[in-house]
Amino acid sequence: MQSICLIQYRSMKHANYLLLIFAILILVTGLTRYKDYVIARNYVVYTNVPCDTELNNCFQFDCSNLDGDCDESPFTKIEIEASKAPRCLFENDCKTFFCTDESMCTKLECNDDTVEDGELCVS
Amino acid sequence: MFDSLIYSQYCYDYLVAQIDPGLLFYTHIPTAIIALIFSAIIFAKNRDTVSSSLLMICFLFTLWAYLDLNAWLVFLGAENTLFNWSLIDLIGICIFFSSFRFIYTFHFSIDLSQKWYLVSCAIILPAVLMTFLGLNITGYNTITCEAYENQYSLYYTYFVQASFISAILYVSLHKWRSARTVAERNKTLLATSGMSIFLFFLFSAPFVVNLLSNYTSVEFPYNYEIYGLFGMPVLLGYLGYLIVKYQAFNLKLISAQLLIVALLSLEVAQLFFYSTRSELYVKIATLIFTSGFGYFLVRSVQREIQEKERNERLAKDLSVANERLRELDTLKSEFVSIASHQLRSPITAIRGYTSMLLDGSFGTISEKLLLPIQRIEESSRFMALSVDDFLNVSRIESGSMKYDTAIFSLSKTTSSLVDDLRAAAVKRGLILTFKNEASTDVLVKADEGKVRQVLQNVIDNAMKYTPKGSVTVTLCTDLDKKRSVVAVVDTGVGMSKETLNDLFGKFVRAKTANTVNVYGTGLGLYIARKMIMAMGGSLKASSKGEGYGSTFVMELPLTSTSA
Numbered sequence: 001m002q003s004i005c006l007i008q009y010r011s012m013k014h015a016n017y018l019l020l021i022f023a024i025l026i027l028v029t030g031l032t033r034y035k036d037y038v039i040a041r042n043y044v045v046y047t048n049v050p051c052d053t054e055l056n057n058c059f060q061f062d063c064s065n066l067d068g069d070c071d072e073s074p075f076t077k078i079e080i081e082a083s084k085a086p087r088c089l090f091e092n093d094c095k096t097f098f099c100t101d102e103s104m105c106t107k108l109e110c111n112d113d114t115v116e117d118g119e120l121c122v123s
Numbered sequence: 124m125f126d127s128l129i130y131s132q133y134c135y136d137y138l139v140a141q142i143d144p145g146l147l148f149y150t151h152i153p154t155a156i157i158a159l160i161f162s163a164i165i166f167a168k169n170r171d172t173v174s175s176s177l178l179m180i181c182f183l184f185t186l187w188a189y190l191d192l193n194a195w196l197v198f199l200g201a202e203n204t205l206f207n208w209s210l211i212d213l214i215g216i217c218i219f220f221s222s223f224r225f226i227y228t229f230h231f232s233i234d235l236s237q238k239w240y241l242v243s244c245a246i247i248l249p250a251v252l253m254t255f256l257g258l259n260i261t262g263y264n265t266i267t268c269e270a271y272e273n274q275y276s277l278y279y280t281y282f283v284q285a286s287f288i289s290a291i292l293y294v295s296l297h298k299w300r301s302a303r304t305v306a307e308r309n310k311t312l313l314a315t316s317g318m319s320i321f322l323f324f325l326f327s328a329p330f331v332v333n334l335l336s337n338y339t340s341v342e343f344p345y346n347y348e349i350y351g352l353f354g355m356p357v358l359l360g361y362l363g364y365l366i367v368k369y370q371a372f373n374l375k376l377i378s379a380q381l382l383i384v385a386l387l388s389l390e391v392a393q394l395f396f397y398s399t400r401s402e403l404y405v406k407i408a409t410l411i412f413t414s415g416f417g418y419f420l421v422r423s424v425q426r427e428i429q430e431k432e433r434n435e436r437l438a439k440d441l442s443v444a445n446e447r448l449r450e451l452d453t454l455k456s457e458f459v460s461i462a463s464h465q466l467r468s469p470i471t472a473i474r475g476y477t478s479m480l481l482d483g484s485f486g487t488i489s490e491k492l493l494l495p496i497q498r499i500e501e502s503s504r505f506m507a508l509s510v511d512d513f514l515n516v517s518r519i520e521s522g523s524m525k526y527d528t529a530i531f532s533l534s535k536t537t538s539s540l541v542d543d544l545r546a547a548a549v550k551r552g553l554i555l556t557f558k559n560e561a562s563t564d565v566l567v568k569a570d571e572g573k574v575r576q577v578l579q580n581v582i583d584n585a586m587k588y589t590p591k592g593s594v595t596v597t598l599c600t601d602l603d604k605k606r607s608v609v610a611v612v613d614t615g616v617g618m619s620k621e622t623l624n625d626l627f628g629k630f631v632r633a634k635t636a637n638t639v640n641v642y643g644t645g646l647g648l649y650i651a652r653k654m655i656m657a658m659g660g661s662l663k664a665s666s667k668g669e670g671y672g673s674t675f676v677m678e679l680p681l682t683s684t685s686a
Contacts, residue, residue: 018241029254032257033205037205044261046264091133
């Protein structure tokens with residue numbers, strides 16, 4: 001029959017192993033995220049780019065209920081792979097932008113399904 | 124300040140419009156550093172599971188603060204924001220688990236059982252997997268410079284955090300109920316309160332932020348998240364109080380140390396806010412001055428505490444030594460008692476036979492033998508008295524002295540005793556007189572034999588130490604205090620102040636005692652006083668000095684009849 005002390009000791013050893021495994025798991029998770037986000041830039045970027053209302057259905061912020069500054073210029077919503085996105089997208093100063101590779105970039109047209117609260121569709 | 128680090132000017136402008144970067148550093152860096160130093164000191168001094176759990180909390184908190192701060196510094200680039208943001212919740216969950224482990228080990232002084240570990244791992248594992256697979260972050264919004272979080276992942280994080288808070292409250296309640304002392308309950312309450320406040324701040328801040336961002340139009344809701352960090356100073360405050368008040372973690376920190384650390388931390392934090400260079404220099408100078416002043420203050424208080432502890436140790440040692448002395452005294456009394464009993468029987472035989480020889484029971488004894496036999500009889504009588512003294516002391520100290528209490532007339536006893544001793548006084552050339560100043564018969568409730576023994580001892584002493592003159596015994600009553608008083612006043616050699624101080628001690632004899640009475644043991648007055656005190660009275664002595672005579676006053680309570 002095993003002594004209580006021995007059982008306790010072995011249980012503690014298992015607990016320590018468990019903690020170590022968890023620490024390694026978290027470290028590996030951190031490294032994976034670093035590789036994905038920082039090295040491979042493997043993430044989706046959501047941004048707005050200027051939109052020509054004569055060519056597309058564009059979004060526009062509904063400024064009617066807002067006081068103060070409100071940008072009423074029409075825009076298109078873009079979802080793009082970060083690795084394919086030009087730097088101007090991150091700085092929000094792309095004058096014109098077109099999704100050339102449809103598999104990497106999605107352009108969202110404004111309609112009843114895509115418009116959100118506080119936004120309007122203009123064309 | 125950050126010019127060389129700015130990767131995205133848009134995000135920098137966006138951040139500055141939202142919050143003062145100085146406030147971010149103020150809330151993140153000092154708190155994390157203090158927590159890490161605090162736990163490292165505790166771990167260095169006391170390497171056990173509780174300390175290691177606390178160190179783990181503080182290490183994870185520092186990591187969390189680092190990730191959170193980096194996530195806030197959005198101008199460092201989208202990748203930096205996403206990487207740090209993706210790990211914050213997972214590290215937050217680990218803090219909650221470590222906090223539970225800390226509370227458990229603090230309460231029960233053992234590590235979590237394997238069952239608790241497995242349950243905890245089972246709860247944490249999905250969060251690890253979601254983070255590992257990148258499911259907790261869905262993308263990056265360049266307009267707000269923020270990451271998009273997966274709402275389901277977020278809700279799961281809240282569930283895990285709430286589970287650990289519940290587990291903490293559960294084990295704490297269990298401990299509080301089983302606590303045997305008030306101090307143990309207070310410790311449980313303090314540790315649990317501190318930890319709950321810390322976790323509640325950490326848990327509620329992102330929760331509130333999420334609610335604000337989803338259901339209200341509050342501008343910049345994430346600004347409220349930074350207040351979650353203030354839970355850590357609260358926890359440290361509670362732990363500091365536990366250390367000072369209850370010596371938790373077996374540490375003897377002092378309030379002065381904690382106050383100085385808190386003061387310095389505040390001053391270091393102030394360094395993040397300055398508008399001009401001269402203001403910064405003034406703050407640095409103040410910090411240096413406070414550090415120096417604090418160092419000397421802490422050293423001084425520490426020295427005082429060491430001195431106090433040394434005195435306490437000495438007092439404790441003295442108490443132990445006193446106890447040992449008392450034990451030795453009891454052993455001595457027992458030894459004297461046994462030895463005296465062994466001596467008494469042969470002395471009684473010697474006295475009996477010498478008395479019979481002197482009485483002529485064994486025929487007429489020659490003149491030559493008469494004097495030696497008289498000497499034997501006299502010596503054995505004194506020896507018997509000495510043995511009686513030893514036995515009395517032994518009985519008094521062991522509490523086995525018997526008192527046959529009864530109401531008797533103190534007037535008659537004193538008068539009769541004085542009559543008995545008058546012949547001896549005349550033989551010494553002294554005048555022994557008795558004055559009864561009481562208006563009625565003085566009745567007392569005491570052991571008559573012992574009162575008589577005490578009075579005889581006092582009058583005998585007075586006669587021995589009075590070479591010429593008189594010994595006056597006066598009886599009176601103090602009806603207000605319901606006391607009977609017998610005063611024995613002599614015109615003898617008197618006593619110095621020093622002699623008076625030790626007069627009623629054991630084995631105390633006057634300087635000139637050997638010239639007066641060679642057989643005295645120095646126990647007579649000690650026994651007399653103890654006996655009178657045991658009967659509710661008192662025996663006191665006074666003298667105006669050597670050559671001015673002495674006065675002995677014996678008091679006994681009057682019975683209701685005489686009063």
